Amino acid sequence: MSQAHQKFVQLHKALNASLIERDEEIACLLVALAAGEHLLLVGPPGTAKSALCNSLLDSLSGEIAYFERLLGKYSKPEELFGPPSLKALKDDRFEHKIEGFLPSAHLSFVDEIGKASPAIINSLLTIMNERKFDNGPDRIDCPLRILVAASNEWPVGEGFETCGAMFDRFLLRKAVSYVTPLSLKDVIFAELSKVPEILSLEDIDAAVAESASIPWSESGKEAYLKILDRLRSEGIRPSDRRCRKSARLARAAAWLRGASEVLPEHLEVLQHALWEDPVEHPQKVSEVVIEVSNPGAKKLAQLLVEARELVESVNTRNVTGETYGQLAKLTEVCNKLRDLPGDRAKEAHAKILGQAKELNQAVLRA
Template sequence: MASRVVTRGRVVRVVAKGAGRRARRGVAVGAKRADQEYQTSQGVLQRIAQVKAEAEALASERRESGDEDACYVVDGCFLGEEEEKLVNGVRAASDVLCHGLLEREVEVKLLLLAALTGEHLLLLGPPGTAKSELARRLSKVCHGAYFERLLTRFSVPEELFGPLSMKGLEEDRYQRQIEGYLPTAQVAFVDEIFKANSAILNALLTLLNERLFDNGAERIEVPLLCMVGASNELPESEELDALYDRFLIRRTVSQVSSQGLRDLAQLASSGSTTRQFHTDEEPLSLDDFLRCRDKAIEAVSVPGRVVDLLVGLREYLQDKCEPPVYVSDRRFTKCVTFLQVAAFANGAREVNVYDCLLLQFVLGQRAEDGDKVLDYVLENISSDPGILQNELTLLGVFGRACRVLQSKSGDTSELLEECEGLIASLRDQYESFANDLENGFPLLRGSLWYSPQQVASAGQVLSPPMKENLKKLQALLEEALIVKLSLESQCDAEVLEKLLPKRLKQYEKGVSQM
């Protein structure tokens, strides 16, 4: 028993000694592992700090030197001789047309743009707001034949298209004497345009859109460059919708503001408001107006960003606005040409998003629709959908980089190339936004088509969200540089994951939902 006890005791003691040895060994191993983990953790933290510092330095270095590499074509730079002549001619014509008129700068620019595009302008507003005066001035600037008429409910086709030819009737031909009437005019002004009855309407629609007139059995081409229509109110009858749609550009004209009444009184006292307008200058020839549209279509490209904006704008107006704003296919396609002409006459080779601010005068059925268009375009410019696209690209690159670094195998050259492209895109976006903010929106300010008031108003709306987007772009640029540096140094995936925890959560969430 005692020996057993002893034996057992020895056994017990042996076991205890063995356990003690194993325990001591375990403590030593655990301490070693803890020390290794501590060293690893310290290494990871050091590497995280190093990569982060390098990324911040690279991003800041580029941000400070970015303007040296950026190149912006503003205010007619890099133009050929013919293009420069057109830009200067439009500026001079605008000044000539504005002379002696108060608060009509926007209307003058729209009238010039309508004539250069070969489209028609509708002016809505009360009598006595210089609507007919603008049309008369345009005819003298472009040296084109002019026709003017006021319509009433009792107007007959003869008033617009000319009387029937008595000689033609004698010869059994139904033909009009069109000389001096609308079919022979280059510039026309028709007041109270929506009082056109059905007898006038059918001929007017074809003449405005196709530039054709049926004179008896003969269909002839008419030289009409631009018609200015005027009305005190929008059409109420559905049969006038087609006529309303023929006017691509629409503008509501108001009286001179209270602030401008003193200047108006001074103009009246000097006789400037009643003096006959004349000009000895020829800033633009009739040929310049006639050829501008075709030249613009040939020379000016429409980038994908602008196309996306146009498509999104039409969908927004028709599907998300209440009440919906109908945009016909004809009007939508004409918008593209309209923007090309605006860019071409501004000396540009490409339509930019700032040109799209002009769409407030093109898309919309009612006066208030213009504000909806303007708000949408300004929001699109300030947010730039490309930011979201780059953020999604960054998330994809991050996920693939984590897998490559974890496996410690695989070629990183393709990923690095994608990182470089992403970084370049983010730099371009950042520099574009920064240039706009620092230089007061040069593409907008240098445009022929916007008044200082319009530029200032747009700048106030654009500045706050653009500043926020600059911060966002800066953060995305640093993140993209972190991914690139991690791939170049072949660091542990843990380093990259701890550097970008937000992207890790987004990536894991996306994987779990697949």
Template sequence: MKQPIAIQNICKEAMSHLEKRFMEREELIRLLLLAVMSGEHMLLVGPPGSAKSQLARAIAGLFGSDQGFDYLLTKFTTPDELFGPVSLQKLKQDEYMRLTEGYLPGARFAFLDEIFKANSAILNSLLSILNERIFFNGRDKQQVPLHFLMAASNELPEDNEQLAALYDRFLFRFEVEYVKQISSFELMFTAPSTPVPAILTTDLVRQIQAAAQDISLPEPIIYMLFQLKTAMEEKEYVISDRRWHKIGRVWKISAAIHGRSSVNVWDTVLTPHMLWDFPEDLSELKEIFDKVFQEMLKKEMEQELPLQQYNQTVRKWLDREDELHSFQFKKEVGGSLSKDAAERLKAATEECRSELEETARSLRGRLMSWQEKEKNLTEWIASQSIFLLHPDQYAVKFTHLRIQGERILQSVQGLYRTLFDKEIPGIVYDYTL
């Protein structure tokens, strides 16, 4: 496989070409690219004239593919229109087969508009093509080369079991709206009209997918996924085990693109668009995901700023503050203590002194390093995932972690001052930053 940096640069270039042609579609473009790399299909929900079909053709164009197929479905669409006409020559031999070249079973990239208008004669063939990449052509099981299918609909399927099964085949979902900003509206008239350059290859995608098979889902990441599932179910959002499994695989694809050996929290940033069944639920699902994401981010950053460990040390000695302070006072005024009690409390006091000094030195050092990191924090966050649209928004979460660390350091210094009536030697920290 190519070096991760080279892969990321190719992906960034692909996104840049699409962003110049499609205004206010930055998040959708990132989602599309991840879907293509994952080999998962995407559904767009939105009004006509929002550039859905042009975007599908542009995605195929990035691969230089002339094996594209797009079609507008109606309730009158026949299987011949999608899957090809029946071969008359085969019929003469008492065989029922379709000539699929130039039709959906022969396409690598496809766009189907108004997909939920598919009738039952078309539906079963679509299901096997989307999921198993198989087209039942007469008595033959024909492997289809389909790599990615983007579908669109003005409305979601009604309570129909067959259509629900089709809907579940689209892991990625996105609600498309018309351009809103005047700057985007102006750019729309000067956007490049030339075809996008062919800078992606199916071979590259296969390499990424092969690499993803060796990438692990660490236990904390699996727990994060389960927390997300539990939090959603508490709000009565339920999705199939198949979709949860596919979400985990998409995270692995992201990790492969970024050259990681295991999935981390930054591979999960686009997850909300794989969770909803109705567009109006996306806002609440994003809130649910954000809470789980922040908890996971805090755990991952524990390696650089182990707040929980430091806080446990502070709590340990705060619980004994009165006991140790009383011992110090009695020692000063000559209060009476049994020999065993005096020795025990003296040992505890020295242990406390040592642990507080060590904690303060370690925490101060970590905080100083963290401050240096914050100087280029946005750039560092952006380097964690090419799919992050607004890395600056995540920087605030890191500032909150530093503030928590500073509060712990203040607690350590305050406790030390109370017990030993002096400052911790060599610990100077500027809290005004």
């Protein structure tokens, strides 16, 4: 295990301890960071989208250039790329003063990214895809390691036509929802730990280099091609660029798990990458990816959905015979989770078991 890998493991634990019910979002963030890619989070206000990025910022040591901006309908390019240089204008050149703005940042968070104007999008595409910025006649290098963006809604209709190209540059795109009612108490009252300084820029660069060198197993290759074939049969055809770049995500996922090669189980993260239409595709892609990459994960996902519905339906203030029936079903789900193999199933079992105990205690007190 390399030093960079050890630090990413530490960061994973620290982020999970600092946020409630954001396991999948944290996993996506770390995969994006280790793959040298960008992440888009979409969900209603107040779902810890910016908190996740701020926690990542807290974890970084050394001199980190951070840029954050909330876009609006009338946001101008200089709000992201810096004001015009008066000195350059005197020489009949148009250049931005980029210090303190996105082109000079290592880490960036842009909220309401869907409101970006075409003028903003044009420059943003080059920064995201090539880590370059056209500043007047010069194309300069950008030190950006990751851009995390957020939006309250997916771009559709005219919105998709306007920012579709930028939307495509986010290789990972994850929907975010509110926490379950049972976890709301922790959100309100729990003393969440602050993420300590763990990572340096050098650690991030090492992670990108190390993960890129992870080889593919034959079973991993076969599983990936099978996923793409199944998606085509469903009418879903990711671009060639997206298919190739998504392979980097699988390598990063394998590296984060300490694997020596990419196996089918490391392809699960691709459920957040291999789709184009944010309205119709995500659910289909998720089903195909999970079924091919990790059949056991499909059963795990079904049990977690069932557990979540049961937890949300239990009314501890008005205890009836139905309440006890729901608790009994929740116990059955816990037992099924206990019997599933793998670390994720073990973690899920511990989490649901804890929720079941809390509900039982609440019912006894009622």
